[in-house]
Amino acid sequence: MLLEFARWQFAFTTVFHFIFVPLTIGLSGLVALMQTRWVRTGDDQYRRMTRFWGKLLLVNFAIGIATGLVQEFQFGMAWSAYSRYVGDVFGAPLAMEGLAAFFLESTFLGIWIFGWDHLPKRIHLASIWLVFVGTNLSAYFILAANAWMQHPVGYRIDPDTGNAALTSIWAVLSSGNAVFAYLHTIPAAVLTAAGLLVGISVWHLGRRPGHETAFFRRSLSWGLKGMLVASLLTIVVGHVFGQYMTEKQPMKMAAAEALYTTERSAPLSLMTIAPLEKKPARPSFELKIPGLTSFLATNSFTGTVRGIDDLQAQYEREFAPYERAHGRDPAKAEYYPIVGVTYWTFRLMMGLGFWMLGVAVVGLLLMRRAPGRIERLATRAWFRRLALGTLVAGFVGHAAGWMFTEVGRQPWVVTGLLKTQDAVSKIGVSTIAISLGVFIVLYVAIGTIEFRLFAQLARKGPDGGARPPAAPGDGDLPSPEHDDHDEDHEHPRVPSLAY
């Protein structure tokens, strides 16, 4: 029970935390771009965009920071055996993340929030860019740490302690897994943020036609363009990353495809219906595209992809000493994850990515061919729902990708070195049951609060919904109605974004 509770707690708190992180990364970049445009052009619409989307960014940032604390503490609290084993290697990127990234993002976030009227424009602009740099550095270090768990490099096993010891920090920070994970995750974060722009903009365009049309039309255009670029990057890097993964973690790819036996020209299975088992014996229904898995994994339709059963047999031989050292029967060891979870999260992640690419292409074509068409469509409920669905797709896709990569690593916590079941703390079951309960109650509560606050602010629009509607279809001209006293009106008490 201890292991199950600890795993559920880690999974729950991590996935929850990771709902907010991608939006923080992506949206801080987009807001920084908006503010740059404002400083460059002086166009007030960009200032209003910066402030509206910036407000949403801050609501989201706060909960990301709050839930991020848990992640760092949890390794020691619930996974002390893991911490002892890997601390020499894994601790370094974490400490670097604190020193190089967290200080940067939190200090300059404070400066950005409160600096609107204190600082020269360009220095204030630099502060949001530094926040974006901070979130990126943070992402890089934590992904490098995670990459080491996926595919350990740059270490040796200390003969005295039996623990891993770092031999090359460069190898850890520059491992293919770290680089690909970063290049895959950051565009995906921008994709999520761009999806948010699209969803909220369409919703506003349709809800009160003629109200803030220029504002949301421009936001929509930013969102669609962002989605197009980001989804293409995410997909291309994801393809290369997948091939790298097939080489370094063949079991993960085999489980993603539910491929049991090693095959040449392995087909891509589109969907499968199978019994609810960890490794279903035989699927009862399957839909396949011939050769596509081989192409994805090897760039050749006739390439060979290794299957679960063959890998299992190989690992049984290879890791028999590990099982014996931990007092277990090597014959009973399983080296594959829950196949259904890897199979479906992999498909969900890819499917949603392609869906967002499709929406971006269609949306941009519509905007270019027939301006105003999207506004008219947006008055229909189904179209608005579709747009909000695209908003959600980014978050779900991210969560699915994260679940895939972490579940796909099982039963290992550090591939080939330490199994998850050997990583947990020696603490009472009641202790971890209490904390799991506390986290569930707390996170559901703060998640609900955050969601309602976010939705309320999003619904209010750029000026808190108090402004008179602008002339319909006023194009990209800066609205003359927003002059300097607008600032005071928006924040009667404190000249800042947050308080």
Added chain:
Amino acid sequence: MDLPTVWFLLIAAFWAGYLVLEGFDFGVGMLLFVLAKGPGERDQMIRTFGPVWDGNEVWLIVAGASMFAAFPNWYASMFSALYLPLLILLVALILRVLAIEYRRKHEDDPVWTTRWDRVLVVCSVLAPAMVAAALADVVRGIPLDANSDFTGNLLDLLSPYALLGVVAVLALFVLHGATFLGLRTEGPLRERSRSLAVRVWPVATTLVAAFGLWSLFGRGGGASVVGAVGVVLAVAGLVAGGAALLRGHESAAFAGTVVTILGAAVLLFAQLWPNVLPSTDDPAGTLSVASAASSPYTLKVMTWVAVVMAPVVFLYQGWSYWVFRHRVSAEDFSTATSPLDALKQRRAAEDA
């Protein structure tokens, strides 16, 4: 000096920085309903640390992550042993972040703001209490088996020594928060903070001195010279700070509480040395600076990172304090509920 010692000192410095910086955030939080008359003054109080609290909290993250990287066994044993206090700490810090960030997100809803402010007060008491208990437990030692895994229960963590530590730290942070407010505010709040600090001073001084002496002499290994220096620093800071308070020297009073907290950190880590986590059960489980340290290579890499990054961090964090150095005045936080109301208040003030 060998690298494990360097990292022991760095980690002590990160903890000290955390206690000094977030100490006044916590103190201000605890005093929220004590000092503020009305919601406008609460806004004023929170605004004093508004731009910097997040950066202050990173010191805790860096202290924890440095323990993970430089002394994995210390991190693993301490964090798993102190599971429940740290859980409470996490919950308090999470809710505190949200209270600070969300309290004014519904501009027209005073009930919403007041609710979050109550959350802020409770969390500002709970979080430093758990930090104090954890540090006191580490210095005093906890029951560990030969593999340095915790063998005790929650009662082992609630020793009289740890409880005195909690009370002393809370009193010290109240004083620290009050001297900070005296330095950072303008108007009636400034005066009220000063008189409260004068009243809290004897309580804080007594508790800190008692906790300091117990830390110094109550430990098996006896008093260390550096530990004694820490006690002297702490008491000197309080005495000088108290004198400055009476003479109305606000910056000197704040400097006094800063020195006291630094002295307390020196004392605690000096008394811990050369161990990082003493075992009160199986002596083989005791973790020392030498036995818990990471490999020389890891420590070398980390030292380079710290040498390059830490000065940069000091510079820009210091700059952020300088940018927001102006006193927060009550006028910025009028209790106006609408622009019209604000106009009325301004006219009333002009007439008066």
